Amino acid sequence: MKIKKAVIPAAGLGTRFLPVTKSVPKEMLPIVDKPTIQIIIEEIVAAGIEDILIITGRNKGIIVNHFDSVPELEFNLKMKNKPEALKIVNDITNMANIFTIRQKEPKGLGHAVLCAKEFVGDEPFAVILGDDIVYNDEKPALKQMIEVFDQYQAPVLGVQTVADEMVHKYGIVSGTKVTDAIVEVSDLIEKPTLAEAPSNLAILGRYIITPEIFDILEHTGYGAGGEIQLTDALRTLAKQQKMLAYTFEGRRFDVGSKLGFLEATVEYALRTPELKNEFRTYLKKIVKKQ
Numbered sequence: 001m002k003i004k005k006a007v008i009p010a011a012g013l014g015t016r017f018l019p020v021t022k023s024v025p026k027e028m029l030p031i032v033d034k035p036t037i038q039i040i041i042e043e044i045v046a047a048g049i050e051d052i053l054i055i056t057g058r059n060k061g062i063i064v065n066h067f068d069s070v071p072e073l074e075f076n077l078k079m080k081n082k083p084e085a086l087k088i089v090n091d092i093t094n095m096a097n098i099f100t101i102r103q104k105e106p107k108g109l110g111h112a113v114l115c116a117k118e119f120v121g122d123e124p125f126a127v128i129l130g131d132d133i134v135y136n137d138e139k140p141a142l143k144q145m146i147e148v149f150d151q152y153q154a155p156v157l158g159v160q161t162v163a164d165e166m167v168h169k170y171g172i173v174s175g176t177k178v179t180d181a182i183v184e185v186s187d188l189i190e191k192p193t194l195a196e197a198p199s200n201l202a203i204l205g206r207y208i209i210t211p212e213i214f215d216i217l218e219h220t221g222y223g224a225g226g227e228i229q230l231t232d233a234l235r236t237l238a239k240q241q242k243m244l245a246y247t248f249e250g251r252r253f254d255v256g257s258k259l260g261f262l263e264a265t266v267e268y269a270l271r272t273p274e275l276k277n278e279f280r281t282y283l284k285k286i287v288k289k290q
Contacts, residue, residue, distance in 0.1 A: 001123060001124055003125065003126055003149060004049060004125075005053070005119065005120055006049045006053070007053045007119070007127045008040060008053070009127070010037060010057075010063060011055050011103040013106065016258065026130075026255075027131065028063060031261075037054070037130055040132075043140045043141065043142055044128060044142060047140050052098050053120075055112045055116065064098075067092060101116070109229065110220055110223075110227070110232065111217070113127060113230055114214060114217040124155075124211065125209060125211070126142060126146070127206070129206075131256030132205025133255055135251040140250075141158060141248040141252075142206060144246070144248050145246055148208075152244055154210075154244050155234070156207070156246050158205065160248065160252060161247070163200070165194075167192060167194055167202065169191060171188055171189070171191070171202065171229075172202055173203065174187045174199045174201070175245060181246055183201065187235065187238070188238065190223060191225075206248065209237075212237060213234070216236045
């Protein structure tokens, strides 16, 4: 089966970015001039998916508004003869079929994915976290994973190797090597200590999952952090069917952290044609002063 739908869990409170996230969802924080979630949706669309469900929470209406039509703005841009700006606005509105549903209680990532059950139906689907950006201008990370799914017809976890001191922050996988980039998963552990971690392969915000996950999630109890963890459900799914971990190619940014957000902002600015030269000069001056 083909991957036709994607789910973006975006109901988190974003407490690491307080006070701004008291009123602005972390998914709407801009990387240069684009909200994080728009960059993620652009990756999804570039991978060939047009039906996207965003799992939102309280005070996240601004996300929906960003992808909606704004007639008064469009009219204003037309009257002021700003075709380039008008195209930007229209492209955002027309880039995909975007649906939303609210996660009424903050019960964790696993519960957020379960909220997508009716939208997904009985098809395999993609999940991309709302605070994880991967830059690859040749082939988006999700497209790479879809190609792996198309070949093996099995769930695919997007992974990369992380340093020892980082393993406690992620779901960690272990398994048997299939190719240089693919491992058949034998076990998964959510946020283990270094002593508990079976490897350094961390799941980094991208999944392709089969619909059997929903029955499992409905019977998954609370795990790490007192939340329903997607990793726990995936661990059960891996016992029922073949599951792969794929080391995707690309520069990954954890924009849910302040450092990751700043790194993404700097690197995307250095790739922006109208900014890169002056910004590079500015950075050199700043470095010299330190």
